Amino acid sequence: MTPAKTAAADRAYQLTKELVLTGELPGGHLFSEGEIAERLGVSRTPVREAFLRLQVEGLLNLIPKRGAVVVPVPPGEAEDVLDAREAVEAAAVRRLARRPDLIPDALEQLHTVLDTQRAHADAGDLPAFAEADELFHRTIVAAGGNTLLLDFYATLADRQRRMNVHALRPIPARLPEVVEEHTALIAIIEAADADAFAPALRAHLDGVHRR
Numbered sequence: 001m002t003p004a005k006t007a008a009a010d011r012a013y014q015l016t017k018e019l020v021l022t023g024e025l026p027g028g029h030l031f032s033e034g035e036i037a038e039r040l041g042v043s044r045t046p047v048r049e050a051f052l053r054l055q056v057e058g059l060l061n062l063i064p065k066r067g068a069v070v071v072p073v074p075p076g077e078a079e080d081v082l083d084a085r086e087a088v089e090a091a092a093v094r095r096l097a098r099r100p101d102l103i104p105d106a107l108e109q110l111h112t113v114l115d116t117q118r119a120h121a122d123a124g125d126l127p128a129f130a131e132a133d134e135l136f137h138r139t140i141v142a143a144g145g146n147t148l149l150l151d152f153y154a155t156l157a158d159r160q161r162r163m164n165v166h167a168l169r170p171i172p173a174r175l176p177e178v179v180e181e182h183t184a185l186i187a188i189i190e191a192a193d194a195d196a197f198a199p200a201l202r203a204h205l206d207g208v209h210r211r
Contacts, residue, residue: 009053030066030069110186
C-alpha cells in the first residue's frame with residue numbers, strides 16, 4: 001500500500017472507531033464502506049483496510065457485499081471490565097499510600113484532568129466527557145507507577161469509553177454528579193486512605209454502570 005493509501009486507511013480507521021466508541025454508530029448498526037469513504041473523500045479501498053482492522057479488534061463484523069455491522073457489547077463484558085478496573089485502580093492507590101511522596105504530583109495531574117472533564121460536563125459534550133473520564137481513571141493507575149498494571153489498564157480504554165457513553169447518554173444530568181464523585185476520589189487519594197478508596201470507587205462505578 002502506498003503512503004497515501006496508508007494515511008487514508010488510518011483516517012478511515014480513526015473515524016470509524018470514533019463513531020463506534022461514541023455511539024454514533026450503535027451496536028447492531030449496518031453501514032457501508034461507501035458511507036465512510038464519502039465522508040472522508042477517499043476510495044473504498046482504504047476504508048476496507050480500516051474495517052478489517054476493526055474486525056480484528058472485535059468492533060465490527062464484515063458482511064460480504066453489504067458492509068459492516070457494529071458488534072454490540074457482549075453480555076457480561078461490562079461487569080468484567082468493572083471488576084478489572086476496581087482491582088487495578090485500588091492497587092494503584094494502595095501503592096500511592098505507601099509512597100506519599102508521589103501523591104502531590106498525582107493530585108496535580110488529576111485536578112488538571114478533572115477541570116477538563118468539568119468543562120465538558122458544563123458544555124454537555126458527552127463523547128469528550130467520556131474520553132476525559134477514561135483519562136481520569138487511567139491517571140490514577142499511572143500515578144501508582146506499576147507499568148504492568150498501566151499497560152493492562154490501557155487495553156480497557158476503548159471499552160471504558162464505549163461503556164461510559166452508553167451508560168450516561170440516557171441520564172445527562174448525571175455528568176456533574178460524576179465530576180463531584182471524582183472530586184471525592186481525589187480527596188481520598190490526598191488523604192492516602194487506601195481502605196476508603198475501594199468502596200468509594202465501587203459506589204461510583206455502581207452509580208454509573210450498575211443502576
